[in-house]
Amino acid sequence: xxxxxxxxxxxxxxxxxxxxxxxxxxxxxxxxxxxxxxxxxxxxxxxxxxxxxxxxxxxxxxxxxxxxxxxxxxxxxxxxxxxxxxxxxxxxxxxxxxxxxxxxxxxxxxxxxxxxxxxxxxxxxxxxxxxxxxxxxxxxxxxxxxxxxxxxxxxxxxxxxxxxxxxxxxxxxxxxxxxxxxxxxxxxxxxxxxxxxxxxxxxxxxxxxxxxxxxxxxxxxxxxxxxxxxxxxxxxxxxxxxxxxxxxxxxxxxxxxxxxxxxxxxxxxxxxxxxxxxxxxxxxxxxxxxxxxxxxxxxxxxxxxxxxxxxxxxxxxxxxxxxxxxxxxxxxxxxxxxxxxxxxxxxxxxxxxxxxxxxxxxxxxxxxxxxxxxxxxxxxxxxxxxxxxxxxxxxxxxxxx
Amino acid sequence: xxxxxxxxxxxxxxxxxxxxxxxxxxxxxxxxxxxxxxxxxxxxxxxxxxxxxxxxxxxxxxxxxxxxxxxxxxxxxxxxxxxxxxxxxxxxxxxxxxxxxxxxxxxxxxxxxxxxxxxxxxxxxxxxxxxxxxxxxxxxxxxxxxxxxxxxxxxxxxxxxxxxxxxxxxxxxxxxxxxxxxxxxxxxxxxxxxxxxxxxxxxxxxxxxxxxxxxxxxxxxxxxxxxxxxxxxxxxxxxxxxxxxxxxxxxxxxxxxxxxxxxxxxxxxxxxxxxxxxxxxxxxxxxxxxxxxxxxxxxxxxxxxxxxxxxxxxxxxxxxxxxxxxxxxxxxxxxxxxxxxxxxxxxxxxxxxxxxxxxxxxxxxxxxxxxxxxxxxxxxxxxxxxxxxxxxxxx
Numbered sequence: 001x002x003x004x005x006x007x008x009x010x011x012x013x014x015x016x017x018x019x020x021x022x023x024x025x026x027x028x029x030x031x032x033x034x035x036x037x038x039x040x041x042x043x044x045x046x047x048x049x050x051x052x053x054x055x056x057x058x059x060x061x062x063x064x065x066x067x068x069x070x071x072x073x074x075x076x077x078x079x080x081x082x083x084x085x086x087x088x089x090x091x092x093x094x095x096x097x098x099x100x101x102x103x104x105x106x107x108x109x110x111x112x113x114x115x116x117x118x119x120x121x122x123x124x125x126x127x128x129x130x131x132x133x134x135x136x137x138x139x140x141x142x143x144x145x146x147x148x149x150x151x152x153x154x155x156x157x158x159x160x161x162x163x164x165x166x167x168x169x170x171x172x173x174x175x176x177x178x179x180x181x182x183x184x185x186x187x188x189x190x191x192x193x194x195x196x197x198x199x200x201x202x203x204x205x206x207x208x209x210x211x212x213x214x215x216x217x218x219x220x221x222x223x224x225x226x227x228x229x230x231x232x233x234x235x236x237x238x239x240x241x242x243x244x245x246x247x248x249x250x251x252x253x254x255x256x257x258x259x260x261x262x263x264x265x266x267x268x269x270x271x272x273x274x275x276x277x278x279x280x281x282x283x284x285x286x287x288x289x290x291x292x293x294x295x296x297x298x299x300x301x302x303x304x305x306x307x308x309x310x311x312x313x314x315x316x317x318x319x320x321x322x323x324x325x326x327x328x329x330x331x332x333x334x335x336x337x338x339x340x341x342x343x344x345x346x347x348x349x350x351x352x353x354x355x356x357x358x359x360x361x362x363x364x365x366x367x368x369x370x371x372x373x374x375x376x377x378x379x380x381x382x383x384x385x386x387x388x389x390x391x392x393x394x395x396x397x398x399x400x401x
Numbered sequence: 402x403x404x405x406x407x408x409x410x411x412x413x414x415x416x417x418x419x420x421x422x423x424x425x426x427x428x429x430x431x432x433x434x435x436x437x438x439x440x441x442x443x444x445x446x447x448x449x450x451x452x453x454x455x456x457x458x459x460x461x462x463x464x465x466x467x468x469x470x471x472x473x474x475x476x477x478x479x480x481x482x483x484x485x486x487x488x489x490x491x492x493x494x495x496x497x498x499x500x501x502x503x504x505x506x507x508x509x510x511x512x513x514x515x516x517x518x519x520x521x522x523x524x525x526x527x528x529x530x531x532x533x534x535x536x537x538x539x540x541x542x543x544x545x546x547x548x549x550x551x552x553x554x555x556x557x558x559x560x561x562x563x564x565x566x567x568x569x570x571x572x573x574x575x576x577x578x579x580x581x582x583x584x585x586x587x588x589x590x591x592x593x594x595x596x597x598x599x600x601x602x603x604x605x606x607x608x609x610x611x612x613x614x615x616x617x618x619x620x621x622x623x624x625x626x627x628x629x630x631x632x633x634x635x636x637x638x639x640x641x642x643x644x645x646x647x648x649x650x651x652x653x654x655x656x657x658x659x660x661x662x663x664x665x666x667x668x669x670x671x672x673x674x675x676x677x678x679x680x681x682x683x684x685x686x687x688x689x690x691x692x693x694x695x696x697x698x699x700x701x702x703x704x705x706x707x708x709x710x711x712x713x714x715x716x717x718x719x720x721x722x723x724x725x726x727x728x729x730x731x732x733x734x735x736x737x738x739x740x741x742x743x744x745x746x747x748x749x750x751x752x753x754x755x756x757x758x759x760x761x762x763x764x765x766x767x768x769x770x771x772x773x774x775x776x777x778x779x780x781x782x783x784x785x786x787x788x789x790x791x792x793x794x795x796x
């Protein structure tokens with residue numbers, strides 16, 4: 001819509017104020033949020049013009065950038081638990097890299113000869129999304145096909161629609177029996193996200209997922225926080241007309257990837273933005289991610305990293321403080337210095353708004369502090385049998401909150 | 402006083418109806434809130450099961466640990482999330498009359514060793530240091546993934562320990578001890594690094610309650626089989642195997658767990674009632690002051706099973722088809738696929754032929770000369786020894 005001459009720096013926002021009667025925006029809309037860190041706000045000729053326009057700009061800015069609840073979600077495990085909000089539990093923890101695995105589950109190969117162009121779909125839809133997210137970590141993508149992998153739950157038959165269904169109460173028990181066959185956790189030390197596409201067997205086709213009210217879910221998919229998502233792909237009944245088994249099934253990767261990418265967004269904590277009233281939100285670009293959503297993620301991650309690094313260094317200091325004379329190796333000491341320097345740098349960069357360098361510095365801080373804390377040569381326990389006789393009785397040290 | 406009771410009938414009816422309607426609205430609201438509080442904040446489950454004894458006469462400790470391992474697996478925690486530490490010298494012990502088995506019930510009803518036991522730390526690897534390293538995560542980088550406790554701040558961890566213990570310590574493999582202070586400090590390190598959301602600690606040893614006296618980190622619930630000064634007793638000896646097969650507390654805990662399935666709503670208060678003094682002889686104890694939630698709101702499956710939290714996906718992204726260049730490359734891929742020979746899965750093996758093969762009939766040969774000679778020798782010796790008068794009993 002608007003010509004954007006220069007690339008916006010990460011963490012910045014540009015708001016254009018247009019005249020009150022301009023036809024750039026539809027008549028009833030007051031503001032517009034674009035996909036690339038720009039927004040348009042309608043101006044007004046009024047005595048209180050500055051206040052009103054200022055409020056509108058603040059509303060738009062809050063929708064597009066860091067707010068208190070984003071911060072609260074990032075620091076969720078350091079705050080006292082008094083709210084059980086699902087939003088805070090869902091996102092993956094900040095990590096240097098992630099592994100994403102796509103699995104096709106075909107429990108009935110005698111009836112369905114399923115083909116999915118996963119390489120093409122990854123190249124066309126997933127890779128651009130991950131490239132847009134690349135600032136948040138390294139991603140590696142795998143895929144596999146599993147035959148004779150059943151769900152752990154028997155679906156029920158609904159005679160009204162002559163289809164099978166799984167209701168919400170059964171869904172938690174679906175994942176465990178399948179998980180041992182996925183084999184994904186053996187490979188790497190990065191957190192793994194599993195996306196499963198299940199083609200139900202002929203005897204249980206078509207299979208729908210029902211929500212709490214008994215209505216079939218439009219996406220026919222569900223996800224589990226910090227684990228991944230499962231989508232049920234029903235074979236079109238028209239393909240059975242030939243009546244020669246196995247039937248060749250070509251999976252519509254666009255439909256599948258629309259759901260998987262939406263689940264990936266949710267699992268990363270990229271929530272739907274809170275749009276202010278009378279505001280037009282542009283859809284995301286073809287990658288599925290708006291640049292300012294990435295900025296929010298990086299802000300939240302930077303804050304989370306800084307909190308983790310600070311906690312680690314503090315508990316390391318407490319641990320070493322309890323031992324009066326201990327020899328610390330040089331590399332542990334240098335890691336600690338490096339971590340402290342990185343924390344300071346990251347805080348400075350955040351204060352001056354340089355998001356990219358702040359995030360990199362915060363990641364460095366976490367890596368160095370973890371390396372220092374988890375050094376295998378530090379003593380694991382502070383006292384052995386001596387404790388029974390010599391150690392002081394009071395053990396209730398002050399905890400960090 | 403009389404005034405309060407003199408409400409007229411219609412008024413009372415109206416008040417009753419109003420109260421009922423208000424009550425039902427409030428009840429549904431409270432139910433929603435209760436559901437919220439009932440739910441714990443965890444997204445995954447881990448289990449660390451430790452048997453600290455070795456040697457044949459400590460068979461029951463291995464059976465204890467393996468039985469808990471079986472239950473935990475049955476309720477859904479996968480092997481990749483279980484760290485099992487056993488001396489593992491029972492199944493193949495030369496004194497085991499039934500090799501490759503470990504039984505937990507007398508009359509050899511249940512073999513808890515089975516075919517798919519995954520022991521992560523076995524034999525001399527079960528040391529205090531390794532145990533504390535597993536808990537705190539201070540593991541050398543070369544350690545394989547199956548030997549690590551990769552929990553995070555949303556993990557509920559079950560820690561079960563059994564063996565020989567005393568007031569404030571637990572013996573490891575008859576050569577070293579772990580004190581309750583070390584254990585409490587390890588848990589504190591885990592808390593500082595947010596390596597658990599909630600922790601359930603169960604210990605079945607003599608004077609087991611002394612091991613949880615020193616805990617000071619939040620979100621820990623602890624159960625023990627006996628108080629300080631009491632011994633935990635074993636359950637039943639098996640005369641064929643020659644040792645006691647299980648300890649009483651774990652035996653009754655397992656009976657309790659047999660009733661639990663992944664969808665159970667049984668809570669922790671029921672677990673606290675398991676094994677009263679009449680059955681256990683010792684007094685089981687528990688500690689919940691560090692735990693934030695009320696034990697009656699904590700489901701057994703929050704720790705012993707692995708029930709995932711799921712949410713329905715309600716959103717999708719709109720994916721554009723992409724530029725023309727990409728579309729043409731897509732068509733090329735399609736053509737390549739169709740040119741390839743379609744692989745059929747169903748008929749690659751002539752399974753029907755293999756399964757229904759009849760066994761080949763072997764030809765019968767009469768016994769050879771050597772066999773005949775041997776039998777003749779045996780019969781001759783018999784008649785020589787006992788006299789020929791016995792021949793009438795044979796022919």
